[in-house]
Every structure is written in structure tokens, then in C-alpha cells.
Amino acid sequence: MSARSMEGNNQVAAPTQARSASVPNTKGPDVKPRLLLMGLRRSGKSSIASVVFHKMPPNETLFLESTTRIQKDSIHSFMDFQVWDFPGQLEYFESAFDLEDIFGSLGALVWVIDAQDDYLDSVARLNRTILTVQQFYPGINIEVFIHKVDGLSDEYRTDTFQDIVQRISDELSDAGYENAPVHYYLTSIYDYSVFEAFSKVIQKLIPNLSTLENLINTLANNCGFEKTYLFDVLSKIYIASDTRPVDMACYEMCSDYIDVIVDISELYSWDHPVRKRLGDQIQEAESHVVLHDQTMIHLMEMNKYLCLVSVIRNPEAKDKRGLIDMNCRTFQDALNEVFSRSWEERSTAQVGSATANK
Numbered sequence: 064m065s066a067r068s069m070e071g072n073n074q075v076a077a078p079t080q081a082r083s084a085s086v087p088n089t090k091g092p093d094v095k096p097r098l099l100l101m102g103l104r105r106s107g108k109s110s111i112a113s114v115v116f117h118k119m120p121p122n123e124t125l126f127l128e129s130t131t132r133i134q135k136d137s138i139h140s141f142m143d144f145q146v147w148d149f150p151g152q153l154e155y156f157e158s159a160f161d162l163e164d165i166f167g168s169l170g171a172l173v174w175v176i177d178a179q180d181d182y183l184d185s186v187a188r189l190n191r192t193i194l195t196v197q198q199f200y201p202g203i204n205i206e207v208f209i210h211k212v213d214g215l216s217d218e219y220r221t222d223t224f225q226d227i228v229q230r231i232s233d234e235l236s237d238a239g240y241e242n243a244p245v246h247y248y249l250t251s252i253y254d255y256s257v258f259e260a261f262s263k264v265i266q267k268l269i270p271n272l273s274t275l276e277n278l279i280n281t282l283a284n285n286c287g288f289e290k291t292y293l294f295d296v297l298s299k300i301y302i303a304s305d306t307r308p309v310d311m312a313c314y315e316m317c318s319d320y321i322d323v324i325v326d327i328s329e330l331y332s333w334d335h336p337v338r339k340r341l342g343d344q345i346q347e348a349e350s351h352v353v354l355h356d357q358t359m360i361h362l363m364e365m366n367k368y369l370c371l372v373s374v375i376r377n378p379e380a381k382d383k384r385g386l387i388d389m390n391c392r393t394f395q396d397a398l399n400e401v402f403s404r405s406w407e408e409r410s411t412a413q414v415g416s417a418t419a420n421k
């Protein structure tokens with residue numbers, strides 16, 4: 064197993080910058096999609112940003128202080144984007160705020176509702192926000208995170224979900240919006256749901272998503288993969304997958320496997336004084352494991368930011384590793400063409416693009 068070069072590459076490059084809300088810096092050629100995290104105080108906005116983008120262990124969010132200024136995070140990854148974490152209850156529709164500065168950039172508004180608390184006030188504010196945003200910025204996706212559901216029973220969770228959806232859609236249809244782009248997710252930082260939800264939010268902002276999905280579908284069909292995810296290694300959100308139904312257990316397994324490989328890489332990829340290279344080495348990490356039930360997980364690093372993780376249940380797959388690797392390399396070439404950016408310049412050796420069928 065060559066587990067090199069996974070470590071250290073996927074930095075959230077710019078540190079969190081706290082800037083006064085009244086002097087946003089969105090002018091100029093900065094066209095990064097922007098994710099706005101809004102909602103009432105203590106609903107969990109900063110916790111979500113810290114857990115997903117800064118690898119903070121969920122328990123440590125208990126010590127987060129209340130946000131007093133808009134926290135602007137620039138995320139440099141396969142796609143550059145910004146995450147703005149707002150203080151709760153901020154009256155950004157007051158004249159002190161320039162709406163164009165906040166909503167004027169293509170992206171998503173993520174509204175976080177604390178489902179363990181009384182949510183009526185939050186829903187009312189969200190309705191006001193949606194109506195304003197729809198009026199002036201209809202291109203913004205509105206993503207509602209019904210959050211902290213870890214503390215709720217399954218039944219109560221479903222009831223809460225339905226009640227919130229009903230209250231929002233009633234208000235919107237009264238105002239004449241039948242098909243407003245509002246999507247709902249049940250989330251918690253204590254399981255994978257918040258990563259899954261963020262994956263869906265980010266995917267809507269990727270211009271080439273359907274091309275990526277088509278490529279992954281072709282690869283998965285040719286190799287007999289049960290499920291394939293293209294992960295952003297640092298945040299472990301997946302930016303695309305094949306279009307078969309999402310299976311949370313598969314996602315969790317793949318996500319955990321990335322952790323294993325990153326840990327091994329960090330432990331063993333330091334420069335050993337007496338270690339000699341025996342020959343040319345593949346740049347990217349590549350690894351697989353076969354579990355007790357014969358399920359194979361196959362991981363291949365695609366570039367500085369992304370890795371492809373597949374679940375294979377076909378018992379013959381183990382004998383066809385060479386073919387799987389070759390198909391994944393062909394996929395890698397196609398992927399890097401899709402994201403033709405400077406960081407893929409190193410892939411000079413272009414292999415033929417024929418995909419071999421299994």
C-alpha cells in the first residue's frame with residue numbers, strides 16, 4: 064500500500080477572519096460561492112462550521128463562545144468557497160447592512176433551527192428571510208438544517224420535521240411562492256448527518272456536478288462498485304457520488320476509511336534518514352481493505368484535495384484489483400480535466416482514456 068501524500072495537503076488555508084459586519088469585503092474579482100450560516104442564538108451554527116471545516120471534536124463545541132461578529136472563513140479546496148458564520152438574531156435587514164454585500168454572491172443560505180428548543184420564533188424569522196431573499200436574490204438556495212436531532216426520539220424527530228416544513232411551505236404559498244428552492248435536512252454534529260447535509264449543499268454549487276456523476280456512474284458500472292464517493296479529504300464532505308440511492312452505512316464506512324489512511328500516512332510518511340526509494344513511486348495514495356463479510360473498500364487519492372472511495376461487494380473484485388486500479392486512474396485523468404486547474408499540472412503522464420470493462 065502506498066499511502067503517501069494524503070497528509071497536510073488539504074489545509075483550510077486562510078485562518079478564520081473576524082471582520083466587522085459593516086465592512087464586508089466582497090467587491091472585486093472575488094466570485095467564490097458563499098455559504099451563509101444563519102439562525103437564532105445557540106442554534107449550533109459555529110459548531111457546524113467548526114466540526115465540518117476545522118475537525119473540531121463535537122464535544123468541544125460545548126465551549127464555543129457566542130459569535131459576536133460575522134466570521135468569514137475562506138475554504139481553499141477543489142473549489143474555493145466561503146463560509147460566513149453569523150451571530151444569532153442579527154438584524155441584517157436593518158439599513159446598517161447592505162443586503163447586496165451579504166446575499167449578492169451566488170451560494171446558499173443555511174438556516175439552522177435548534178430542534179431541541181422552541182422553534183416557532185426561528186421559523187418566523189426564517190420565513191421573513193426567505194421572502195426577502197426570494198424577492199431580491201431568487202438564485203440563492205435555501206437550506207434548512209433542523210439541527211440537534213440527536214436528542215430527539217425517532218417519532219418526535221419526524222413530527223418536528225413535518226411541522227417545520229408545513230409552517231414554512233404554508234407561509235411561502237400564502238405569499239405566492241409555490242416552488243421556492245427550500246430544502247430540509249435533519250442534522251446533528253454527533254453523527255454523520257451534518258456532513259451528509261453539507262455534502263448536498265455544496266454539490267448544488269458545483270458547476271460540473273452532472274459531468275462528475277456521469278463519470279462516477281460509468282466507473283462504478285464498469286468496475287461493479289456498489290457505491291462510490293468522491294470525497295474532499297479534509298472536510299470529508301463528498302462532492303459527488305454515483306446516482307444510486309445514498310446508503311448512510313456505506314458513507315460512514317468510506318468516511319472512516321479516509322481517517323485510517325490519513326492517520327497511517329501521518330505516522331509513516333516522514334522522511335526516514337536511512338530509507339531508500341527502490342524505484343519510481345506512484346504519487347497518489349492507494350489502498351484497499353477486505354472486511355470480515357468480504358466487502359472491499361477501495362480508496363484512491365485523485366489530487367491534492369479529492370479522493371475516490373468505493374465499496375465493492377462483488378466477491379471476484381479482489382482478483383481484479385489491477386483492472387479496478389486502471390479504471391480509477393482513467394477516471395482520475397477525466398476528473399482532472401474537468402477541474403482543469405493549476406494544481407493538476409503535475410499529472411503530465413496522460414494515460415489513454417479508454418475504460419476497460421470488467
Ligand SMILES: Nc1nc2c(ncn2[C@@H]2O[C@H](COP(=O)(O)OP(=O)(O)OP(=O)(O)O)[C@@H](O)[C@H]2O)c(=O)[nH]1
Pocket residue numbers: 102103104105106107108109110111121123124125126127128129130131149150151152210211212213214250251252253
Ligand atoms: N445536542 C447537540 N448540541 C449541539 C449540536 N450542535 C451544537 N450544539 C451545542 O449547541 C450550543 C451552541 O452552539 P454554537 O455553535 O455556539 O451556536 P451558534 O448558533 O453559533 O450561537 P451564536 O454564535 O450565539 O449565534 C453548544 O453548546 C453546542 O455544543 C448538536 O448537533 N447536538
Ligand SMILES: [Mg+2]
Pocket residue numbers: 108109110128129130148149150151
Ligand atoms: Mg456562533
